[in-house]
Amino acid sequence: MSQPVTIIMIEDDEGHARLIERNIRRSGVNNEIVPFSNGTAAVNYLFGSDGTGLDQKGRALLILLDLNLPDMSGIDILRWVKENRYLKTAPVVVLTTTDDSQEIKRCYELGCNVYMTKPVNYDRFANAIRQLGLFFSVIQVPAAAT
Amino acid sequence: MTPDAKRRRAIGQILLLAAGLVVLTFISAGSVHLVNRAREDARWVLHTVEVENQLSLAQLQLHRAESAQRGYLSTLLPDFHTDFEEAASALTPALQRLSQLVSDTPAEKRLVDEMLPLVNQRIEEFRNTIELALTQRVDDATRAVREGIGRDAMKHIDDLASQMRTEEDRLFVERTTNADRTQSLAASMTWVGSGFVVVLAGISILLVRRSARARDDAEALLRDNNLNLEATIDERTADLREANDEIQRFAYIVSHDLRSPLVNIMGFTSELEQLHADIFKRIATFARASASPAPVVAAETEPVLEAEDKQLAQDFSEALEFIKSSIAKMDRLISAILNLTREGRREFEPVRIDTRELIEGIVTTVAHQAAEAHAQIRVEPLPHIVSDRLALEQIFSNLIDNALKYLEPGVPGDISIRGRTKLGFAIFEVADNGRGIDPKDHRRIFDLFRRAGAQDKPGQGIGLAHVRALVRRLGGTMSVSSELHSGSTFTITLPIKWTGSNGKRAS
Incomplete structure (x- = not known):
């Protein structure tokens, strides 16, 4: 439990990525953020060259996942993460513009921890990110203590 | 079959019937004519017999007169005298009758004319001998008889009579032949005519059967076409559905x-x-x-x-x-x-709906707005239909909301919802006495984000577009009729029994 949580951000829209990052930082979360702008790169990073995810064994990860990616569906990434024995413990936060109830239901069924609809309203957005940040900082506390 | 051929066939049938009629008329006329002719011929045959008969009668009277004269001369009985007078008096009319009868044959007429003076001469001779006998000169009389006075004349008369008989026999044969010919002609004419009629009837039956077969073929073709049409419609509907999706x-x-x-x-x-x-x-x-x-x-x-x-x-x-x-x-x-x-992706579910109850429910929810706008809403009896409940609620609540929203200022609102059925469709009308819609905007108001008239009420321009989309998905149509300041009537036509087949999509 000595490792600080690494935030994996899979988000193709640079603006969204920047906004998310800024708001996370503004909320006082200083964990490392590893950004990916497409699904393939993120999958390669998460599952390694052999595709087993062994590289991530024992690492504390938090995945921010956009569902609308240019090269693949975020749903698939979510399923693979939750089916992988090393990655399934990592919390996944789905961040997307879709507020379709069917899709939300599907994500929770697949094991997503938090589903957030990207709000256009800045206040709500910032608030949501801050809450997320609080969640991160709680996780980060033991890491920072060592 | 081409229309031309059809017309030809119809004309052919009419011609056939006309020909049958003509043949029948012809046969009838011919038969009447021939029967008349046969009757005439029979009359002529009878006439011949009559002439012969009359001739025999005349000869008989002559011989009777002769035998009476002989009897008188030999017996001097007055009975014979009376007999003679009777025969002589009967002879003249008999000959006259004969002359009349043969008036049509000049040759015979001539013979009769020739015969007449001879007969008269004979009668005169007989009378003379009887006169002689009466005046007691029997001997002179018998002598006259014995001398054979008038025997030549008598022989001549018999010759003439036999000539006439021969002539009449000839005529008889001729007339009988005539009558036979006429009869056989009538018979053969009837046969030929009947044959004709039978042939025409046969052709008619053939034509009728052919046209019946043509009709059956046409019916089969029509059925096929209908099936094809249905298939085409299904195809197009599928295309449309795909396009819509x-x-x-x-x-x-x-x-x-x-x-x-x-x-x-x-x-x-x-x-x-x-x-x-x-x-x-x-x-x-x-x-x-x-x-x-x-x-x-x-x-x-x-x-x-x-x-x-x-x-x-x-x-x-x-x-x-x-x-x-x-x-x-x-x-x-x-x-x-x-x-x-x-909304377009939502699965519609056809259920039986008491439309009036549904609309009265909507009216209850807008009762407050209606009271504020001093408007009354009248719901007339409406047909029950099978449709999607939520969609129907959205349709009518949008229309009623609009009616309440766009009332003419200063005029108490009067909104009525009417309904009727026609040919498997239910037609609903939501009519108001509100501010109305300029006819040039009638199309526009159904477009997304488009509004018409004074923009003094909040709204996105979505309601009517939404309503129309729903109506279309329910297999119906909608239209508006309105003039500025004289209210609007929205007419919605929905199938009475919507099965969902024309709205279902694989999503």
């Missing part, structure tokens, strides 16, 4: 993809707002620092700006406000499109 997906994706940059615009506008606050705080600090070296008391307090800087800050805020309000509006529109497409 495509549009739905398109709208969904577009509205989603539009939302993505909007999130950025909104987010970074907020960032700008944040920056704006920071920048002007710093400007205020610097301004104050340059004016007086006193340190800033607290960052939380509202920065005090100089007039010039204040103007800049206000312009900045104003620009940001416009951007934000535009973003908010765009967000609402995109949400509306998303909701519409979501």
